[in-house]
Amino acid sequence: MIYEDLDRLDIDKLNKDLLDGVEDYIDVSKSNNTRKAYDKDWKDFVRFCKYTKTKYLPADYPTVSKYLVYCAKIQKLKVSTIERRLASIIFKHRESLHSIDRKHKLIKNVIEGIKRNFGTKPNSSQALSIEDIKKIIDKIDEDENILKDKNKSLARNLRDKTLILIGFLGGFRRSELINLNYEDIERDLEGLKIIIRKSKTDQRGSGSHTKGIRKSLVGPKYCPVFNYENWIKVSGIASGKVFRQIDRSNKILDSLSDRAVALILKWRAEKAGINSIKIAGHSMRSGIATSLAKEGATENEIKKITNHRSSSMVQRYIQDAEIFDNATKLLDL
Incomplete structure (x- = not known):
């Protein structure tokens, strides 16, 4: 929508249009496969929050950190999968115009601890000669x-x-x-x-x-x-x-x-x-x-x-x- 005269704008309507635009662009910013993986990861995070009776949107840093530990110790996921789970949580929060900082000390320290304890050696595919x-x-x-x-x-x-x-x-x-x-x-x-x-x-x-x-x-x-x-x-x-x-x-x-x-x-x-x-x-x-x-x-x-x-x-x-x-x-x- 093109707005020619700013003085005659309906501010509430403008805000709604702009927010709709943000959501549209976020929606196409990831490939289909990435989106499917993020949706699956997000559902798992929501289940965890409901079970532990914590808020999932917006989630606080202690909740996200505990979930990462749960992924490593209980679900025994690979480090790469845990990092993708974290990326999906961050993405879903941004979709809803909330913010989670990957570099926050709680998240950063937990991820580094998981890497030290569980290793980061990739499960590589075989290279064809x-x-x-x-x-x-x-x-x-x-x-x-x-x-x-x-x-x-x-x-x-x-x-x-x-x-x-x-x-x-x-x-x-x-x-x-x-x-x-x-x-x-x-x-x-x-x-x-x-x-x-x-x-x-x-x-x-x-x-x-x-x-x-x-x-x-x-x-x-x-x-x-x-x-x-x-x-x-x-x-x-x-x-x-x-x-x-x-x-x-x-x-x-x-x-x-x-x-x-x-x-x-x-x-x-x-x-x-x-x-x-x-x-x-x-x-x-x-x-x-x-x-x-x-x-x-x-x-x-x-x-x-x-x-x-x-x-x-x-x-x-x-x-x-x-x-x-x-x-x-x-x-x-």
């Missing part, structure tokens, strides 16, 4: 060759190969892959130019960037560009989402969920004889970072592929890649 990716593609091709009716699985096989090769070589997040549109991909003599309009670190899409996926120099089998072109040709996709669901009758439906990406990768890895217990959607992204680090790529070169803002995670991948590159290699044993 280049050899793993090749095994998966080989198995897909092998299964297709022994089928009498190759058309029955052609679309699904091409989709999965394209998803895995682009996901791995581009260091994509699952959310980025499922939101890729046909219009965001431009073909070039050297490969594919892919525009990322939104990402985990840029939910508003204010800083879209372009990734380059190179053509393979060793032939079409493991080439993301070759497989992408075949997938587009077979699927008939000319607009909208690139990666889509396929039903049992081989009909191409709507877009994939991020969970589906993880399940596809897990299923394909298992079929290729790779232990899939720790395989997750993130295994492609961590895999390319670790593989590049093993080949001697610098931190900045890796960040250019993965678009990590933080150096700490990239350094962790480099450390994982160099874990056996130590002085014991000099020993004659």
Whole structure:
């Protein structure tokens, strides 16, 4: 609403309109998955407050601190989950125009104590290697060759190969892959130019960037560009989402969920004889970072592929890649 004459404004109505606007923008500030997680976390906090007969909105600092201890000692949650629970409480309070300061001494000291007592070692997904990716593609091709009716699985096989090769070589997040549109991909003599309009670190899409996926120099089998072109040709996709669901009758439906990406990768890895217990959607992204680090790529070169803002995670991948590159290699044993 545009207000032209401030002197004739209804102040109460203006305040209501502005507050409605605040709530609208808060509502779209988080991704759908984050919102679902926050809603679930908030319900747990409300249950705790009702059980302990304390106020949950606005909650005071002792109540929030006791809840964090409850999460650690009684629910035995991981530190990362507890930190997300705290983030959800803060978010819900901001939604209702209340304030909770994460740096308040009670909350800060409790979180630090939980980290010391329960540790912060992440339950990491397994990074896929280049050899793993090749095994998966080989198995897909092998299964297709022994089928009498190759058309029955052609679309699904091409989709999965394209998803895995682009996901791995581009260091994509699952959310980025499922939101890729046909219009965001431009073909070039050297490969594919892919525009990322939104990402985990840029939910508003204010800083879209372009990734380059190179053509393979060793032939079409493991080439993301070759497989992408075949997938587009077979699927008939000319607009909208690139990666889509396929039903049992081989009909191409709507877009994939991020969970589906993880399940596809897990299923394909298992079929290729790779232990899939720790395989997750993130295994492609961590895999390319670790593989590049093993080949001697610098931190900045890796960040250019993965678009990590933080150096700490990239350094962790480099450390994982160099874990056996130590002085014991000099020993004659």
